[in-house]
Amino acid sequence: MKFRRSERLVDMTYYLMNHPRELVSLTHFSGLYQAAKSSISEDLVIIKETFENRGIGTLQTVSGAAGGVKYIPKIKQEEAEEFIHHLCELIADPERLLPGGYLYMTDLLGDSQILNEVGKLLASAVSDLNIDVVMTVATKGIPIAQTVAHQLNVPFITVRRDNKVTEGSTVSINYVSGSSKRIQMMSLSKRSLKEGSRVLIVDDFMKAGGTINGMVDLLKEFNATVAGIGVLVESEYQEERLVNEYISLAKLANVDMKEKKITVTKGNYFSGQVDFL
Numbered sequence: 001m002k003f004r005r006s007e008r009l010v011d012m013t014y015y016l017m018n019h020p021r022e023l024v025s026l027t028h029f030s031g032l033y034q035a036a037k038s039s040i041s042e043d044l045v046i047i048k049e050t051f052e053n054r055g056i057g058t059l060q061t062v063s064g065a066a067g068g069v070k071y072i073p074k075i076k077q078e079e080a081e082e083f084i085h086h087l088c089e090l091i092a093d094p095e096r097l098l099p100g101g102y103l104y105m106t107d108l109l110g111d112s113q114i115l116n117e118v119g120k121l122l123a124s125a126v127s128d129l130n131i132d133v134v135m136t137v138a139t140k141g142i143p144i145a146q147t148v149a150h151q152l153n154v155p156f157i158t159v160r161r162d163n164k165v166t167e168g169s170t171v172s173i174n175y176v177s178g179s180s181k182r183i184q185m186m187s188l189s190k191r192s193l194k195e196g197s198r199v200l201i202v203d204d205f206m207k208a209g210g211t212i213n214g215m216v217d218l219l220k221e222f223n224a225t226v227a228g229i230g231v232l233v234e235s236e237y238q239e240e241r242l243v244n245e246y247i248s249l250a251k252l253a254n255v256d257m258k259e260k261k262i263t264v265t266k267g268n269y270f271s272g273q274v275d276f277l
Contacts, residue, residue: 003033005043013047016059016071020153021127025068044069055079057127073151075124080269083117088250088264090114091233096262101255103262105233109143109204118249119147122202122230125247125269126152131227132197133157135219137186137211141203144232148202157192159215161185167192171221175214186214188222198227207235209243216243234267 003011012029029040048059055076059069087108096103108114122144134156136145142158149156161184163170172187193199201215216226229246236253248267255262 003035008033008035008043009046012043016047020071020073020151022153023062023068023070072127073120073123074127075120080121083121084249084266084269088266091250092262092264094260094262097257097260101257105140105204109140115143115147118144118232119151121249121269122148122247123151125230126200126228129227130198131200133193134200134202135159135215136202137215144204145202148200148230157188159186159188159218163187171218173214173218173221175210175217177210186218188218193222193224195223197222197224199224200227201229202231204232205235206231206243206246206248207237208239209241213242
C-alpha cells in the first residue's frame with residue numbers, strides 16, 4: 001500500500017511517540033511506506049522540527065549501518081511549571097489531613113492524567129541518561145514507576161518488603177528507616193534484574209531517604225548502577241538525608257494539624273543541582 005506524504009507523517013509520528021527511545025531504522029520506515037530513504041529523511045526533519053517547536057521532545061539521529069532515529073520525550077518548562085504548581089495546590093488541600101499528620105494521596109496516585117504528567121516530567125528529566133529499568137518499592141510507588149517506565153520504554157521492577165513464592169529466588173537485605181530508625185527488610189527477585197543494569201529509582205514520598213538508600217544498597221548486590229532518583233514529594237527534614245542526589249516535584253514544607261494547614265512548595269526539579277551518575 002502506497003502512503004501519501006501526509007499519511008506518512010501522521011503514521012510515523014504516531015509510531016515514534018508510542019516507541020520512545022527505541023532506535024528505528026530508515027529502512028524500516030522505507031519498507032513500511034514504500035518510499036525512498038531520502039523522502040523518509042525529509043519527513044523525519046519535519047517531525048523533529050514539529051516536536052521541538054511544540055516542546056514535546058526531539059529526534060536523535062544515530063549514524064552508521066545500524067543507525068536510525070530515536071524519539072526522546074521532553075516537556076516544556078512552562079508546562080512543567082504549570083503542572084507542578086497545580087500539583088502543589090492539590091497536595092495542600094487541608095481535606096488530605098489524616099490523624100498523625102499523614103496525608104491522603106491515594107486519589108492522586110490513582111488519577112491517570114496526573115500520573116501521566118508525573119511520568120512525563122520524571123522521564124524528561126532523565127531523557128539523556130542511559131536507563132535500563134525503573135525500580136520502586138511496593139506499593140504506592142508502583143503506579144509512578146509504571147508511568148515513568150512507559151515514557152522511557154523500559155521495564156519496571158518492584159522491591160518487596162516480604163518474600164513471595166511467585167518471585168522465585170530473591171536477594172534480601174536489612175536497612176534502617178531514616179525517620180523511624182527501625183530495621184526493616186526488602187527483597188528483589190534474582191530474575192527481575194540483570195547484573196550491571198542502570199536503574200532509575202522512583203518513589204511517591206521521601207523524608208529521610210532510608211527506603212531509597214536501602215534500594216541503593218540492594219542494587220549493589222546485583223552490581224547495578226543507580227542512574228538517577230526521582231520522587232513525587234519530598235518532606236522537609238531537619239537532619240541530614242541519607243540520599244543527596246535526587247529530583248523531586250513537590251516539597252512538603254509544613255503540616256499544621258491545629259490550624260489544618262498544609263504548606264507545599266515546588267521541589268528541586270528546576271534547581272539544576274542534581275548530578276546523576
